[in-house]
Amino acid sequence: MLTALMTAPVFAETSDKIEQFQLNMTRGVTDISAGVYDMHMLMFIICVVIGAGVFIAMFISMYFHRKSRGAKPANFHESVKVEIAWTVIPFIILIFMAVPAMNLLIDMEDASEPDVSILVTGSQWKWHYKYMDNDVEYYSKMATQAEQISGKLPKNNNYLLEVDRPLVIPTGQKVRFLITSDDVIHSWWVPDFGFKQDANPGFINDAWTKVNEPGVYRGQCAELCGKDHGFMPIVVVAKEPAEYDKWISEQQAIQEQAKAEEQRLLAMNMTMDEAMSMGEKIYNANCAACHMPNGEGLPGVFPALKGSQIAIADQPKHIDILLNGVTGTAMQAYAKQLTMSEIAAVVTYERNAWGNDTGDLVQAKDINSAINGQ
Amino acid sequence: MTTATDSTHIDDHHDDDHHEHHIPPGIKRWLYTTNHKDIGTLYLWFAFIMFLTGGAMAMVIRAELFQPGLQIVDPNFFNQMTTVHGLIMVFGAVMPAFTGLANWLVPMMIGAPDMALPRMNNWSFWILPFAFAILLASLFMEGGGPAFGWTFYAPLSTTYSNDGTALFVFAVHIMGASSIMGAINVIVTIFNMRAPGMTWMKMPLFVWTWLITAFLLIAVMPVLAGAVTMVLTDKFFGTSFFDAAGGGDPVMFQHIFWFFGHPEVYIMILPAFGIISAIVPTFARKRLFGYASMVYATASIALLSFIVWAHHMFTTGMPVAAELFFMFATMLISVPTGVKVFNWVATMWRGSMTFEVPMLFAIAFIVLFTIGGLSGLMLAIVPVDFQYHDTYFVVAHFHYVLVTGAIFSIMAAVYYWLPKWTGKMFHIGLAKWHFWCSLVSVNVLFFPMHFVGLAGMPRRIPDYALQFADFNKWISIGGFAFGLSQLIFLALLIKACKKQGEPVSDQVWEGAEGLEWEIPSPAPYHSFETPPVVK
Numbered sequence A: 001m002l003t004a005l006m007t008a009p010v011f012a013e014t015s016d017k018i019e020q021f022q023l024n025m026t027r028g029v030t031d032i033s034a035g036v037y038d039m040h041m042l043m044f045i046i047c048v049v050i051g052a053g054v055f056i057a058m059f060i061s062m063y064f065h066r067k068s069r070g071a072k073p074a075n076f077h078e079s080v081k082v083e084i085a086w087t088v089i090p091f092i093i094l095i096f097m098a099v100p101a102m103n104l105l106i107d108m109e110d111a112s113e114p115d116v117s118i119l120v121t122g123s124q125w126k127w128h129y130k131y132m133d134n135d136v137e138y139y140s141k142m143a144t145q146a147e148q149i150s151g152k153l154p155k156n157n158n159y160l161l162e163v164d165r166p167l168v169i170p171t172g173q174k175v176r177f178l179i180t181s182d183d184v185i186h187s188w189w190v191p192d193f194g195f196k197q198d199a200n201p202g203f204i205n206d207a208w209t210k211v212n213e214p215g216v217y218r219g220q221c222a223e224l225c226g227k228d229h230g231f232m233p234i235v236v237v238a239k240e241p242a243e244y245d246k247w248i249s250e251q252q253a254i255q256e257q258a259k260a261e262e263q264r265l266l267a268m269n270m271t272m273d274e275a276m277s278m279g280e281k282i283y284n285a286n287c288a289a290c291h292m293p294n295g296e297g298l299p300g301v302f303p304a305l306k307g308s309q310i311a312i313a314d315q316p317k318h319i320d321i322l323l324n325g326v327t328g329t330a331m332q333a334y335a336k337q338l339t340m341s342e343i344a345a346v347v348t349y350e351r352n353a354w355g356n357d358t359g360d361l362v363q364a365k366d367i368n369s370a371i372n373g374q
Numbered sequence B: 001m002t003t004a005t006d007s008t009h010i011d012d013h014h015d016d017d018h019h020e021h022h023i024p025p026g027i028k029r030w031l032y033t034t035n036h037k038d039i040g041t042l043y044l045w046f047a048f049i050m051f052l053t054g055g056a057m058a059m060v061i062r063a064e065l066f067q068p069g070l071q072i073v074d075p076n077f078f079n080q081m082t083t084v085h086g087l088i089m090v091f092g093a094v095m096p097a098f099t100g101l102a103n104w105l106v107p108m109m110i111g112a113p114d115m116a117l118p119r120m121n122n123w124s125f126w127i128l129p130f131a132f133a134i135l136l137a138s139l140f141m142e143g144g145g146p147a148f149g150w151t152f153y154a155p156l157s158t159t160y161s162n163d164g165t166a167l168f169v170f171a172v173h174i175m176g177a178s179s180i181m182g183a184i185n186v187i188v189t190i191f192n193m194r195a196p197g198m199t200w201m202k203m204p205l206f207v208w209t210w211l212i213t214a215f216l217l218i219a220v221m222p223v224l225a226g227a228v229t230m231v232l233t234d235k236f237f238g239t240s241f242f243d244a245a246g247g248g249d250p251v252m253f254q255h256i257f258w259f260f261g262h263p264e265v266y267i268m269i270l271p272a273f274g275i276i277s278a279i280v281p282t283f284a285r286k287r288l289f290g291y292a293s294m295v296y297a298t299a300s301i302a303l304l305s306f307i308v309w310a311h312h313m314f315t316t317g318m319p320v321a322a323e324l325f326f327m328f329a330t331m332l333i334s335v336p337t338g339v340k341v342f343n344w345v346a347t348m349w350r351g352s353m354t355f356e357v358p359m360l361f362a363i364a365f366i367v368l369f370t371i372g373g374l375s376g377l378m379l380a381i382v383p384v385d386f387q388y389h390d391t392y393f394v395v396a397h398f399h400y401v402l403v404t405g406a407i408f409s410i411m412a413a414v415y416y417w418l419p420k421w422t423g424k425m426f427h428i429g430l431a432k433w434h435f436w437c438s439l440v441s442v443n444v445l446f447f448p449m450h451f452v453g454l455a456g457m458p459r460r461i462p463d464y465a466l467q468f469a470d471f472n473k474w475i476s477i478g479g480f481a482f483g484l485s486q487l488i489f490l491a492l493l494i495k496a497c498k499k500q501g502e503p504v505s506d507q508v509w510e511g512a513e514g515l516e517w518e519i520p521s522p523a524p525y526h527s528f529e530t531p532p533v534v535k
């Protein structure tokens, strides 16, 4: 408890209150999500009324028509009129559900004329966001520490629902999401927006939202996508349009700077210690989910890097696998996900950690020549 | 009793093992048996063992989900547990239990001496243990068992699965072959072996619902076989049915799977309707209301079940027109289902009711299945399903229809016919404990799942955000209690098989009607060797 209190201020920025006893669907923050909520309540009430009717009739009969009360069985066992009635009446009730549902659906599926378009790509186990109208793109990964999951640290309020870089969208504008996947099927879902949409590899789905209020909205991947399906959250920050524009231009500047920085790093050499400590960070953030923190992988599912021939001998192949992945397997291409110096560091790390002790030190320029030389 | 039968039917039989005093001793009796009652017993015990096995896996799942964080299993093993739990419960518990009931009851209900194809009957049972041995063995292989959900969506089950997938595919093939053989047997038996006077519209509803179920099985099990075969070739032989890079489509997998999968859920519930339609009139001491409409409702549910499959796929990005079509078709299916519930209530109305254990389960079935059906109607509404889909709301829905639906009906059936099978009344005290413990715990287990689902908890996750913590604790406690309650049932069944208990009359239950209640209790090893005449 004390530790929980002490760590709380650190996360003050993200800690909106947990609704401990939320029983019902959220009303959400868009007109559509409110429509969905109303439709849900309509359905719920109709179902409760039908259910109550059936159960009351049944319990009346169970009470009054008991043998122990001396009830004598009646003789009727057929009535076409009654059968027709309880076929036709439910049918009419269904029409009263179907019409509003149809109208709402048609509104939801109209993703035309967006103000902002964002390409959302799922991959095991992170989301990639690319703003189609600006030069901004990045990965968004879960930020909850492994120690909180294993119980070594207390869990903070947004446990499992926090990411390193949230998606940022403007309020009051129609934002269209183009949703796809690089590997298996994922599903992009923020309950406050009132929809989820599958991310299918090789196909693009679209969906849209128009958020009314600025705020932080959280969701999760909703389609089983392998081992860490439960650890693939989504966080969306909705900002006023002016702030959003400011944010976008900042990001553009940052991404350009990063490119320049990468060129500068090409000319520099890391020491072994620098490479190892940077490599360890990169490894734990990107690779440990499959190859495990101890480098032993999951036998039969993800190969061990500890003692692997590729990690202790064949260095060009090692770099090649990192840059291009292994097609037809879960091993992704990291050329676009990591910078050259990051790739150099993680390769160095893998070649020297867990007793792999090759002593190899790979530099950013080696990666650069691997990219250009082939 | 058999000597008498022997002398009157000497020329009927050449095969020695058809006679009770020639039943081979020990294990051989069960390995070689072609007797529908023996095979029914084998199926039922197998289903019960699988129910406990799949239940043990559910306990692992619930133990991990007892509190937030990863405590007991790693996520990969968690996924194997949900997957194998689902597969075992569907293919190992519910379906074999219904086949076991069909074996015991269909010949006795239509006045036939046995199933039409007794040797195939033996085969269709005896390949099942191998299928599940293979499936369970895969859990112990390097890389573990299937971890892609019982729905095995591609490409998670193809490119991204481990080599154990081959074992999964083989196991499913064997299960499918077994089901198809079982279904053929039921159809041939019902078509050819009805006693004189047992016209179609005199058949008990259990026979009717099983006949329709058997046609569904024959129609869709080959589709499942096709789906697993395509998964196999995509994974191991370089085809790309479900891989966009090779011109395939992962969503096509889902269409194929659910074209099997939706009729499959009716395969698991139609026989239950038959059971409830037998039990309610008995304990209401009044004829079933609307027999003919029950038959038509069953048939229309079966037909409609072929045109609703994509209601499991509303979030895959289908065109609006398709979404609307599948929404309307799905809503339509609730009409005949409603008719059934109304008919049962009308049967009770102005009856003379008593509440023996089978009736308790039947009443629980009607209430809880209706709850599951109503949440199903909510799930049919596409725009709202976008929120419900793949959350615990769905987990709640299908457990209400499968556990308090299918499983409760099976338990009701066992309590109803067990005295006929053993000749002894089961231990009523234990049975009541079993019922009340199950009823309370099953609702503590599954009802709060609606809430966490609506609040936004996705299904198939090994760990969850803190706002779901309180309810998950309750759900797990309910789960453990429900699991333990089944041990009462186990104790009761062992007692019953040891033939303990009070002897029962031929009719067993005061209001019971039908051919099976006219033969002695326990039902002789060979019943109806001369067909009865039904008036």
Ligand code: HEM
Pocket: B054, B055, B058, B059, B061, B062, B082, B083, B085, B086, B087, B089, B090, B093, B094, B148, B149, B150, B151, B395, B399, B402, B403, B406, B407, B445, B458, B459, B460, B461, B479, B482, B483
């Ligand atoms: C013994 C009591 C049971 C408990 C405590 C239980 C619990 C669960 C839980 C916690 C899940 C996983 C939900 C998730 O993570 O998505 C699950 C999945 C499932 N259960 Fe059960 N269950 C029980 C009995 C049954 C029965 C009797 C059936 C079938 C007749 C059944 C069919 C399924 C299916 C089909 C799934 C989906 C598996 C998948 O996601 O691939 N369960 N169950």
Ligand SMILES: [Cu+2]
Pocket: A185, A186, A187, A221, A222, A223, A224, A225, A226, A228, A229, A230, A232
């Ligand atoms: Cu996922």
Ligand SMILES: [Cu+2]
Pocket: B261, B262, B265, B308, B309, B311, B312
């Ligand atoms: Cu369905």
